[in-house]
Amino acid sequence: MDQHKQRIANLRLENEKCNKKLEDLRQENRNLKSENSKLRSQLQDIQNELPSREVRSPPQDRQNELPSPKERSPPQDSQNELPSPKESMSKAVDHKLESSDESRESEPPTVLKKRVTKKHWVKLPFQLSSTENDGQQPQETNADDPKSCWMQSEDVTKKPLKQCTSPAKAFSPRTQPKVSLVSIGIDFGTAFTGYSFGFKGAKQIRQPKWGEEYGMNTPKTPTCILFDENKNFLKFGYDAIMYYTRQTRRNEAKKLFLFDDFKMELYGKVLHRDSMMTAKNGKKMRAMKVFSESLKFMKDHALDMIGKHTAGVTYSASDATWVLTVPAIWSAAAKQFMREAATEAGLVTESEPERLIVALEPEAASVWCKQLPKEGFMEGDLTEAEIIEQVPGTQYMVVDCGGGTIDITVHEVVEGGHLKELHRVSGNNMGGQTVDKNFKAFIREIFSEKVFDEFEKHHPSELQRLMYDFSICKRYDGEVLVQCPYSLQQIASKVDDIEAYFSRDNDVDWESGQILLSGAKLKDLHEDSVRGIESLMKEILKKPTLNIRYIFLVGGFALSPYVNRFVKEKFGSKCQVLCPVDAQMAIVNGAVMFGMMPNVVESRISVFTYGIAVVHFFDKIKHKGKSKYVSKDGVHYCDVCFHCLVKKDESIPFDEAEQYIFNALEIDQRELPFSFYCTEKETAEFVDEEGMRKIGSLVVSMPKISQGRNRSVILEIKFGFTEMQATATDVDSGETTSVKMDFMSK
Structure with a gap:
């Protein structure tokens, strides 16, 4: 209890300091107004000259004195x-x-x-x-x-x-009307979504754990949202998946609107405020509502979590700087769509848009990686210094391997630990979901179009579970076992013996209700993605003006041993390839830091x-x-x-x-x-x-x-x-x- 009181006292003291700083800013603003008045006067003099x-x-009675338009x-x-x-x-x-x-x-x-x-x-x-x-x-x-x-x-x-x-x-x-007490970063991912937060002046960055009630313990939750038959929000993340699964067993799921992996709906498309998205039940809903309700859930969860870490002190959305990360290759329209969705969700108001920063995912990851000591990476040494941001002139590449996109940026450290961009951001849509799509197509080929179509139509929640199990397997090397849904087994067995389906391919086998994928097959499923990564990196590294020393692999897909090994084999002789310990959290943690210093990237290259x-x-x-x-x-x-x-x-x-x-x-x-x-x-x-x-x-x-x-x-x-x-x-x-x-x- 004493610690809580001390914490509250410290917060009050910090608030007083913030108020004093705010008053200083107001005085500075008054001075600027005075200066602005002088500048306007000078401007008027220039106009007169x-x-x-x-x-x-002219007056109506002098119209005849004017030359005609033709003259x-x-x-x-x-x-x-x-x-x-x-x-x-x-x-x-x-x-x-x-x-x-x-x-x-x-x-x-x-x-x-x-x-x-x-x-x-x-x-x-x-x-x-x-x-x-x-x-x-x-x-x-x-x-x-x-x-x-x-x-x-x-x-x-x-x-x-x-x-x-x-x-x-x-x-x-840089001109916020109210001092933010906390910076909250939201990584709205294709497959998984999470947030982190940090208090002003504190170094520690925190994030919740998700899915513990379902036997999970992950730093992010699936990007999956559920609405009832009247399009009212029900659940998000693991809760949405589990609730939908229960309703499927009761044959009630057809009434519900389930959306998953919907982030890429904003990529490469003409967007407007009434754009529609299709749910699992085939019905449509406004995309703006789907995104805004998702962000509202994350906002409410974050503010509740922050309250638990401050002895019950209530925080509102206006007390925070919100940093929402988006792929670097997204269009200006997609960024605006996310900003408007965040405003509709209540993260910010139209009168204070500066409280929301739309940050690029590889930039946020860069801010995180540059300040890590050598112990912050899985392997390898930072040979020149323990912390990269302490060595001005260091050039490095950030390869963000996400679920939907691959995004790359190149930065150079300048004085004060700030950054300047050396090459325009680049990327493609060959992220981890490309591997998932290849796996799904492979399973369809194994069981036949007819069997898989029936399974996909009548058992969407079990298909989702199959894809989730496979996404975990992507993090392992060599052969892997993927649990085959019971309903798929039942449908397939009506047509042919289960083992007969697997006799047609040497890289896959059937083992007591599980699908055994060989290491060669898993590597083959990754081929499209890694080649997409290779083409982007080659284009940048061939620039003679660049002297890149490090390559940082970040994002959930970077944890794939196939991606990691491929990049090291192709580019390890030119640059040192490093992967942060929490590669999947580099973006969201960097977003928190980005909110505390939004001018950390001093210059950018126009795309x-x-x-x-x-x-x-x-x-x-x-x-x-x-x-x-x-x-x-x-x-x-x-x-x-x-x-x-x-x-x-x-x-x-x-x-x-x-x-x-x-x-x-x-x-x-x-x-x-x-x-x-x-x-x-x-x-x-x-x-x-x-x-x-x-x-x-x-x-x-x-x-x-x-x-x-x-x-x-x-x-x-x-x-x-x-x-x-x-x-x-x-x-x-x-x-x-x-x-x-x-x-x-x-």
Whole structure:
């Protein structure tokens, strides 16, 4: 009891320190506001010094003094009077305005630059609204609608991201409005899911044990969720499997919605908020509900567990920083899907999105491995030092062998134990489940299509048990025994003698209700996966600029002796191959540490070339055959041009942002929409080129229209974190808000 009281006293003392630190941060914020006010004043001076391109609408009685739109349009045959082809312009659709029959007496708005003087226009059609929309749904818009308004930008300036004017609304892990007391990492895996947590200032990381009531004792639980016939949540993990099995025996399982191994439903697919998933009973449910209920279960379990470790002190979700790990090769849409599912689950609120960090799985594992002493690995020595993070300049590769994906990242240790990425993250979907699929296909071949189909249809829980037993066998070398479900034996025996099924293959045998797989057959089942791993690693290791000394094998699939041995045989002569003692926990434990220092990775390599759709003055030669847009002033533009923001393989610092300053074009314009594209090519000219993909959009809200066209918005886009982030600042008021970037189709 005395220890508990002391613990509570320590927590109160720590809370007082946190409050003091918070007050210091508030004072710093007030100072920044003052500085920001001075900067706005300087910005206004710069605006006043620049030649104005805006033609204001005069009073009604002076309309006849203006030149007609045709008189203001540049001659089509006088290219020397136009800006150069590199000069560009951008177009934004105003979805809240009715089109007017009157001609707008203005040119596009001006976007200021500090260094670059060439002007460009950004085409921004699309559908998103600011998160500050009073809970209203974003209006759907048509990207191809020719009725659009315009805005002009003169610069794209790279600069370190400064603290925002309104830190409580800024979308950045570095500007949290409330000090987190605990960091909670969730590894939402394809086959198994788990979490770990650590208190601020403490080195110990804890995690629960799962399945003890069923004779298990594992650090993770199966990624399996069960709903009742009304789609209400029932069970998760081992509980879901056991409950479903009992209902199967009572012939009640057909009413239930069981989902397992569903994480890969987000890989390589077009995602939207109403995407559906198929349960074992053949019925469908919204994927968002399946994922959000799974995360809600993990959240509730974690907070309850933390309370038990703090003498019953109650913790809420807002007391924590949550770190949700995802495969490195997932699309921006898949990451956004997980973020929205986590928000729906109550991990964070829309007003505090910075409390959730979506971390890449190999990065989280890297953070864990770099600080391990040599005793933290199964075998091998760290010959240069006991802890890698203490040796700046050390380069290493992390190969995350998960159930669904293989993800690889390459890091170099810099001063202070921080990391910089040396090669863009890469991966494929050849994880441990590829071996499971090969085993399932092999069993189907052994027993015949007819027998296996009947077994799969009428005994899904026993099939799941068979696959679980095999997943355990993957961790052993040589021949293994897999228990054959009794129902499969019964169905098969109606067609032929059981032993007859196994007489057709020398690498498998029948032994008293068990399937005996030879070591050769087990190795053969791994072949597709290990070859997938080999191709990824070869592509990276052939880079002459890299000097990789260590290869860390992490993830549950890394425990397979076939994977471990294969990597050592192929690459052990070039690099030292190490596997952490808790390889399957490296990601989730690293996630906890990631939550405590989200800027540990100082720079990342861009996987694609990213940019936005822009419009240029139409060039009859350069833009021949391309889409043409004619403004209300009669000016012709090519509206499918591509303006690059970040190039493929470009190194992007964690704290660097792209900055744009936009003015409104129309006096009653209420929003500025952007369309984002990516390509694997290093350079591109048009958004309709082969290989170009539209990945998302955002809309900057401009609700106050009293200043007409004299309204400026600073848009900052940050590429250096695991998710693209954006903030918009109203220059007049200085108010900064996070801007939601939408990467899902709807």
